[in-house]
Amino acid sequence: MPQSTDSRPLYYLVAPVGHPNYGDELITAGWLRYLAETAPEADVWVDTHSPGPATVLLDGLHPRAKFTDTLWRLCWEAPDEDPWRAAAWVREAVHNPGMMPRLHHGIELLSRVDVIHVVGGGYINKLWPKQIGLLAGAAATVERSGGRAAMTGHGLLPVCDDVIPLVRALTDHFEVVDVRDDASAELLGVQTGLDDAFLALRPEQYEAAEDLPEVMLCLQSDLVEVGVGALAGAVLAMLRAWKVPGHKVGVVEGVPRVDREVFALFERELPGARFYPFSHIWTHGLPAAPHQTWISTRFHLHMLAAAAGASGVAVSIHPDYYATKHRSLEALGSNWTLLEDLSQVPERPTAGGYRPELLDQFRSSKRVLAAQVYAPVVRPVPEPEAPQPEPPAPEPSARARWSRRWRA
Incomplete structure (x- = not known):
């Protein structure tokens, strides 16, 4: 029996694909193949700066993959190059789609996401200051959806000193944080991981x-x-x-x-x-x-x-x-x-x-991480509201009122 849309997991990958760049395409292809193997029934969206070319390059790797550019467009539309202001603007726009009415439906899609996964690479750093908005957008997404945010295989250097507190604050909203080099690991206080391309090797x-x-x-x-x-x-x-x-x-x-x-x-x-x-x-x-x-x-x-x-x-x-x-x-x-x-x-x-x-070990490690990223999401169940007292019965009227009846 076909699965209803509401019961399908909704996975949302953020990646810099479609330009193209061999490493970036390889990484996202690896994640799509992994999801085709482990979650072929899931709805998968890839948010990228170039969704048209990406659709062609990555066509068929997952049976339900679609491509969009919502978060990347929000980063571009941020009115300031300053990373703090760009991040704040993107985060606010995800909470208030009216700030970008042209992207209203794309932003509302984020409110239903089970996993938002900022795929690995070296594209969030001071060389492209507005792109920290991708982390801010992911943080806002899980604030709205109650899902899981994950970032894997990232290299965050070079980074400006005044942006370090922002990077740390945003990544605190991520359930899975994985970086590929020692300097990035020291920055976030996590263990050094591996580049995402090790998942794609075949x-x-x-x-x-x-x-x-x-x-x-x-x-x-x-x-x-x-x-x-x-x-x-x-x-x-x-x-x-x-x-x-x-x-x-x-x-x-x-x-x-x-x-x-x-x-x-x-x-x-x-x-x-x-x-x-x-x-x-x-x-x-x-x-x-x-x-x-x-x-x-x-x-x-x-x-x-x-x-x-x-x-x-x-x-x-x-x-x-x-x-x-x-x-x-x-x-x-x-x-x-x-x-x-x-x-x-x-x-x-x-x-x-x-x-x-070594390569076998690296692949195995990335698959363990992948299982953590895409583990079933359990959202907190809201507590039932306390029962409200019954309203008092109305006072009887001094004058009797008879209901009208139709007579034959």
């Missing part, structure tokens, strides 16, 4: 081709504090020192076009190099294998290539942001070299990536 994530290049590059042009020219020079110096000819090089695009620009600066120096656009790796899998050496600025490409057994160099291009991210993978045993001084040329690494038993 053999199908990788391309099965036999002729994969020997050296792979993933080089971004956004958030490069050290300078794009310095990054291009450092990578070309490594390839020359390692004596790698162009036809043995592959270039992977984690974010479309953004990860093509640095390679374009020295593409003519690498004749025969193969380019793998995002569309290819999303459709056919990541071209990573144990025999390879990778050079990556992207965090999730570091993770996925190391999980495939590849050796590599993680290049830090933003000391306050990417260095923290790459160190978290290094601490978990990725065996990669972390390059922070781009004037240095490291030796070509040969240690391989993660040990298979």
Whole structure:
């Protein structure tokens, strides 16, 4: 018998998908697959900044998944860039939909949520100050719905000192709080967890081709504090020192076009190099294998290539942001070299990536956490109201009143 809408669990994921960015898409795909396995009957909403493209990229991963952008729009509509004011405005708007009448029905949907899950990543920090409104919106959601708020696999650095009390106050409304690096764990006073992409790891994530290049590059042009020219020079110096000819090089695009620009600066120096656009790796899998050496600025490409057994160099291009991210993978045993001084040329690494038993452990840990996030929600039962005394009987009237009757 079909399940009624009211009896279905309502799960609401908040994620930065659809742009696209390989790591972000991978994480949300992993959570949708998990819910398809464990809760195929649930109504699942994904709140993202780009619901249209996300619908296409993640189509079919859960039979009842739908996409919207309510909380992201509330963050954009906040009238101030200041994190405190943005968070307060979003929180108030969830409680008072009349502040954003165009989003009234989307906001009212939040009032019925069983679990609101702010999916992992590094998108709530001082680089994007308004996005702390996502945490505020989740806190307001459970204040209205009585459901559970969860955040998993987050990296919260860099963070401004004056925002730390706000982050702590908002996360106090979350029943499940999981962060992926030591600095974020220290900030919130919780244990260090794991990145959400470990839940998504599976053999199908990788391309099965036999002729994969020997050296792979993933080089971004956004958030490069050290300078794009310095990054291009450092990578070309490594390839020359390692004596790698162009036809043995592959270039992977984690974010479309953004990860093509640095390679374009020295593409003519690498004749025969193969380019793998995002569309290819999303459709056919990541071209990573144990025999390879990778050079990556992207965090999730570091993770996925190391999980495939590849050796590599993680290049830090933003000391306050990417260095923290790459160190978290290094601490978990990725065996990669972390390059922070781009004037240095490291030796070509040969240690391989993660040990298979570690990956099994990481997957198991994330599934235990997932079960906590999506455990049945028991809402408090309101106490019955005290019985009201019966109203006193009316005083009899001095004059008798006869009811009218119809007579035949």
